[in-house]
Amino acid sequence: MTPSHPRLRRDRFTVALYGCFVVWGWLLYSFNPSVPLLADDLDLTGAQAGLHGTAMAAGAILTAFLTPRSVRARGRRWTLLASCAVVVVGIAVLLTAGSLATSLLGMFVLAIGGNLAISSAQPGLAQHHGPAASAAVTEANGVGSGVGLVGPLAVGACVAAGFGWRPAVAVTAALAVVTAVLVSRQPVGGAMTPAERAALADGTPVPDVPTVDVTDRPRRAGAPTWWFLAAIVAAIALENATTYWATDLVREQTGAGAGIAAATTAGLVAGMTAVRFVVAPLSLRVRPAMLLVVAFGVAIVGWAILWTATVPGVALAGLVVAGFGYGAQYPLSISLLLAAAPGQGDRAQARATLAGGIAIGVAPFALGALADVVGAHTAFLVVPVIAVVGAVASWVGGSALRREASAGVSADVRAAGVR
Numbered sequence: 001m002t003p004s005h006p007r008l009r010r011d012r013f014t015v016a017l018y019g020c021f022v023v024w025g026w027l028l029y030s031f032n033p034s035v036p037l038l039a040d041d042l043d044l045t046g047a048q049a050g051l052h053g054t055a056m057a058a059g060a061i062l063t064a065f066l067t068p069r070s071v072r073a074r075g076r077r078w079t080l081l082a083s084c085a086v087v088v089v090g091i092a093v094l095l096t097a098g099s100l101a102t103s104l105l106g107m108f109v110l111a112i113g114g115n116l117a118i119s120s121a122q123p124g125l126a127q128h129h130g131p132a133a134s135a136a137v138t139e140a141n142g143v144g145s146g147v148g149l150v151g152p153l154a155v156g157a158c159v160a161a162g163f164g165w166r167p168a169v170a171v172t173a174a175l176a177v178v179t180a181v182l183v184s185r186q187p188v189g190g191a192m193t194p195a196e197r198a199a200l201a202d203g204t205p206v207p208d209v210p211t212v213d214v215t216d217r218p219r220r221a222g223a224p225t226w227w228f229l230a231a232i233v234a235a236i237a238l239e240n241a242t243t244y245w246a247t248d249l250v251r252e253q254t255g256a257g258a259g260i261a262a263a264t265t266a267g268l269v270a271g272m273t274a275v276r277f278v279v280a281p282l283s284l285r286v287r288p289a290m291l292l293v294v295a296f297g298v299a300i301v302g303w304a305i306l307w308t309a310t311v312p313g314v315a316l317a318g319l320v321v322a323g324f325g326y327g328a329q330y331p332l333s334i335s336l337l338l339a340a341a342p343g344q345g346d347r348a349q350a351r352a353t354l355a356g357g358i359a360i361g362v363a364p365f366a367l368g369a370l371a372d373v374v375g376a377h378t379a380f381l382v383v384p385v386i387a388v389v390g391a392v393a394s395w396v397g398g399s400a401l402r403r404e405a406s407a408g409v410s411a412d413v414r415a416a417g418v419r
Contacts, residue, residue, distance in 0.1 A: 008135045016186050017125055018143045019179030020117035023087060025144030027114055027172045030151030032243035033265040034165035037258060042100055050368030053240060055104040057361025059111025064354035067119040068346040076192040077183060079120045084180035086113030091173040095166050119353045123346045126338045134283040138331035142276025149269040156263030227397025228337040229355045231292060234390030235329035236356040237363035238299060238383060242268060244364040246319060249376040256312045267316040271323020279328045289398020292332040296391035299325030303383045340401055
């Protein structure tokens with residue numbers, strides 16, 4: 001008897017691709033709260049330190065063009081292995097940097113490797129898990145942020161012990177090596193083959209999610225994809241701006257030391273991790289677009305608590321609540337985007353990587369530059385504005401997707417669980 005709801009299978013393929021999220025999660029959540037500390041080391045202004053977000057964005061934008069071509073030409077496994085190697089090189093450059101230029105170069109290389117891994121892994125997971133794609137992608141992001149949860153704590157501990165932030169960030173290279181070993185043991189076929197190329201192999205379109213009628217040709221990106229791209233931009237902008245500069249806000253508003261302020265960022269990651277393991281199965285029963293709208297609303301509540309905090313404990317609570325919202329935003333929005341573009345997963349992911357790269361480049365730099373002028377507290381007023389934009393985009397995109405499904409234009413999306 002067919003189950004009423006799809007189920008998530010955590011097989012070896014899934015575990016191997018989860019490793020990509022572990023690498024990226026550790027990098028983001030150990031390095032981002034270290035940015036103010038890096039600025040102190042290299043005597044940088046807030047705007048200069050924010051250029052690391054710009055370098056990350058440049059790497060992401062380049063990766064948006066590289067990933068679909070690499071996956072089609074060399075296969076998903078080769079692309080994932082190459083991404084791990086690039087991450088190791090980037091870490092070596094970043095941690096030995098003695099100037100802003102070298103540090104930015106290291107972040108640029110890291111962004112290429114990390115985004116290559118994530119933008120290859122997410123369509124692979126969606127293709128492999130079919131109707132359970134939203135759960136797989138959300139849980140993968142949860143695993144990444146769960147491991148990354150230790151990152152800010154590791155940074156705080158290393159700083160308190162007098163070692164600085166670098167040893168904590170160096171763990172990224174070791175995780176990349178482990179992930180490469182796991183990926184190398186996976187067979188070349190199956191979801192390691194992009195859906196577009198698999199379709200050409202037997203003459204039948206192979207979508208990223210099962211369809212009701214496999215003879216339907218993959219359709220061109222429609223209105224819902226652009227709204228979900230907007231939601232992705234908002235989600236990534238919120239997460240990166242907050243993880244980059246929450247440390248400064250906590251220091252400014254509560255008087256906490258650098259180590260304690262950096263460690264409070266763990267509250268954000270803890271909230272993100274917890275909610276992802278709740279949202280993953282919930283997205284198979286509740287409309288993901290509605291969950292996404294709620295997530296942006298929760299982010300605003302968390303921001304309000306953080307913004308009004310005057311002691312580290314309240315700031316930590318605000319970051320946890322904000323994490324409840326942030327954690328659901330990216331995986332749900334990317335899952336909806338992939339579902340709205342059946343048979344075009346790697347191309348849709350490339351668009352998301354490009355849009356996300358722009359958000360990473362603009363948000364931390366803009367917030368850092370604004371903080372230089374008006375202070376971190378006032379600068380953080382942009383956070384709820386971005387969250388409102390994300391909520392509106394999610395609502396409109398979800399409505400458009402349901403209209404297409406009800407009109408019979410996208411039976412494949414309905415089968416993917418977009419209800």
